[in-house]
Amino acid sequence: MGISLLFSEKEGYFLTAEDSLYIHHLHRGKGIGKTLLKFLIEKAKENKIKNIIAKICAENQPSLNLHKSLGFAEVGKLCQVGYKFGRYLDVVIL
Ligand SMILES: CC(C)(COP(=O)(O)OP(=O)(O)OC[C@H]1O[C@@H](n2cnc3c(N)ncnc32)[C@H](O)[C@@H]1OP(=O)(O)O)[C@@H](O)C(=O)NCCC(=O)NCCS
Incomplete structure (x- = not known):
């Protein structure tokens, strides 16, 4: 499993994030990706992130x-x- 939430290190983009999700191939299709992406979206909202790319x-x-x-x-x-x-x-x- 892997996740990240960085779009750019440039200061002007601090309200924008980028997601990248990787689930181990043996555990795909079990709802883990969706659970993680929902979690990331909630965390982004909590941190006032306006857009996730x-x-x-x-x-x-x-x-x-x-x-x-x-x-x-x-x-x-x-x-x-x-x-x-x-x-x-x-x-x-x-
Ligand atoms: C893409 C990935 C993260 C999805 O994670 P996952 O845990 O397998 O996905 P989930 O079981 O939570 O499924 C969530 C949704 O994804 C879609 N989905 C998942 N597997 C799918 C498949 N084989 N075919 C089509 N849609 C699929 C469905 O919309 C599903 O929602 P639903 O079950 O309500 O229909 C995972 O397949 C993965 O790691 N892939 C390889 C790495 C990768 O390509 N990462 C993307 C880089 S951005």
């Missing part, structure tokens, strides 16, 4: 579904910015 590989349907189920909305796409396993990957910004 997620950058998710366009092919990562589980993570896209998870974020959208908790109110995240697609605002853009970075085309071919990732490169894995011999091909370029798009990244969706929510």
